[in-house]
Amino acid sequence: MQRSMRIEDNAALDVAIAAGNQLGLPVVVFFSVIPNYPHANLRHYHFMAQGLRDVASEAAERGVGFVLRRHPDGSLERFLEEVNAAMLVGDENPCREPERWRRVLAKKLRIPYWTVDADVVVPSRVFGRTYFLLHHFRPHLKRELPKFLVKPENLKPERVWAPEKRIESYPEAEDITLGFTKLDRSVGPVDTFTGGARAARLRLAEFADRELARYEDKRNRPEVKGTSRLSPYLHFGNIAPVRIALEVNRAVEQGKARASASESYLNELIGWRELSVLFVRHNERYDSWECADPWARRTLEEHAGDLRPRRYSLSELEQGHTYDELWNAAQMEMVRDGWMHNYMRMYWAKKILEWAPNPATAFDWAVVLNDKYELDGRDPNGYAGIAWAIVGKHDRPWFDRPIFGTVRYMSGASTGRKFDSEKYVRQNEALFPL
Ligand SMILES: Cc1cc2nc3c(=O)[nH]c(=O)nc-3n(C[C@H](O)[C@H](O)[C@H](O)COP(=O)(O)OP(=O)(O)OC[C@H]3O[C@@H](n4cnc5c(N)ncnc54)[C@H](O)[C@@H]3O)c2cc1C
Known part of the structure; x- marks a missing residue:
């Protein structure tokens, strides 16, 4: 395992x-x-x-x-x-x-x-390749889903494990990191999430029964936490995506949510997530800006010499010491809770592209911070998400503008208007005063 x-x-x-x-x-x-x-x-x-x-x-x-x-x-x-x-x-x-x-x-x-x-729901070998855009992937996924979106077998062993000799096993209740002198202990445990299959199942039941119905309205409002928050459990394999998808469909059958809510949710859980797995499986440079498609590389290189009106160091970013209080709040949410809302993750990474000396460094810094603080970090979703934000992976070219070229831009003003950003900023106060 x-x-x-x-x-x-x-x-x-x-x-x-x-x-x-x-x-x-x-x-x-x-x-x-x-x-x-x-x-x-x-x-x-x-x-x-x-x-x-x-x-x-x-x-x-x-x-x-x-x-x-x-x-x-x-x-x-x-x-x-x-x-x-x-x-x-x-x-x-x-x-x-x-x-x-x-x-x-x-x-x-x-x-x-x-x-x-x-x-994953559909084993990635079934596709054997990656796709440029989600809508290219969707028809292939749709064709395979009926075969794989089925109740797991959960077979019973005919012979129970009962070894004749004693087999040493470390007591799981004890500290598994004891004596690991080189382990980075500066980033401590969080009380926002408890690991394990039991906690994952409880969270899923709560989400499917009570929160799925409002997923479509709330999923882009970072201040109300209207998403499933199952990503740490998925990252550590504490819950199977198949189980989540089946429970979400069951909630719809029982009239607890509309079909459109489960479609929107499964688009993330299976569509985006499994596209991310294919990206990492088929792109050796998934965690660096070199994973960029040629159009993105070209446009970012053309704008490499553009004036960066604001520049921050990695340490200033890490401590949330930028002029942008919405960005600082997102960084603090991640540092404190080990999790950041999806809408803020997009904005967060795009701003790093704007403030870092160049796109390659922006990519590296985003990976460092994401992997260090997110409980769900070090995951194909993280590399694909950063690649989406910084090098337009799984996205199309937009309008040409400074620094970003034709990679999609997100402005603080328009991002902040789409939800109660003042409330979000109040929820995520500075942890490292200047
Ligand atoms: C810059 C950036 C960095 C990211 N880093 C990570 C990361 O390190 N680990 C991680 O798991 N996700 C990452 N994501 C994807 C997404 O933000 C999170 O999966 C999501 O916010 C987790 O919250 P949730 O479980 O409440 O999501 P929900 O909205 O409840 O979605 C359910 C599940 O679908 C999957 N999912 C949702 N959105 C995406 C997406 N955009 N791409 C791929 N899968 C998705 C996740 O597994 C998630 O748990 C990143 C996105 C961006 C833009």
Whole structure:
């Protein structure tokens, strides 16, 4: 288990149980905590640890084993030998490092190793390519959805995990970061989100039953928090997108929301999210400005020498020390809560393009801040979102203007008029006074 940190609705686990049942063997879930996961800090580890406690208890209920190990005792290969494994089933993550780990591991293993794309509705291999725009992707997605948007099997193992010898496992209630001296602890846990499958299911029920009906009206109003706020749970694999989509459809069938609300929501959850996964899977330079399409690169290069009337350093941005109080509020929401509203994320990244010395630096700074503070950071959605804002990825050219060229611009005045921005600013006061 790497990305899909859950027991319920886990397609990789279902495959492992189906294979175990065929082979007459039990299944054990193995999770190894490393001290240096790229760009992760205490905030992320804390959320992950909360989720691992649910994994442990739900694995026991399901009759599968759960073994948690930590660096330096976290070798998967050694564990496979220890339990004399017949085969290995893993989940997938299109980001560079985990993808590299899988390839290295696959070369070394002498037992079958299968992976399952368990955190999307339609496995990305079905498309095998990326798309320029969402409306190019939509018809392909629509064609595949009936096959994949189905209730997960949640198979029961025929043989319960009951090893004869003692298998060491780190107690999941203890601090999983103990002794990780190089871990960045400067970004602390947040009390806005509790990690884990249980919290994710509660939040989903609350959203589908009571808030989905108003999603269309409220989703672009950062001051009212009218979105599902499920992104941290999706990032850590605490909940399956299939489950969310099925629950949202159920709410519509039960008359709790109009069909248009679920369409609008699923356009984000499946449309934009899975387009982002395809982008990262098929673009090696997904986290740098070099992922830009030729039109965007050309226009940004043409405007590279434009005067930047305001310039800020990364540290000024990080502390929310700009002249723009709406932008500062968004930055503070992210620093304090580990989450920023989508509408503000778009504005936030576009302003970094305006204030950084050049587009390449703007892209890098946006990635650094997003990955550091967002609980849902270090995710294909984050790289695609930043690419959308800074290099017009999955967008079309707009009117030519300074700095941005034909990449879409968002002005503070018009952004701030679309919702109660004064209220939003009051909600997110400065954390680092000048
Ligand atoms: C500059 C920028 C940075 C972003 N960084 C991240 C990030 O690091 N991690 C992350 O998960 N999302 C990121 N997004 C996408 C989006 O802002 C968040 O997914 C969304 O705000 C999460 O809140 P929610 O769960 O309440 O969304 P909802 O509106 O309730 O949507 C439900 C789910 O759909 C998906 N979704 C929604 N909007 C988008 C989108 N524009 N692109 C792709 N998927 C989407 C998310 O998984 C989300 O949880 C970024 C967007 C931009 C413009």
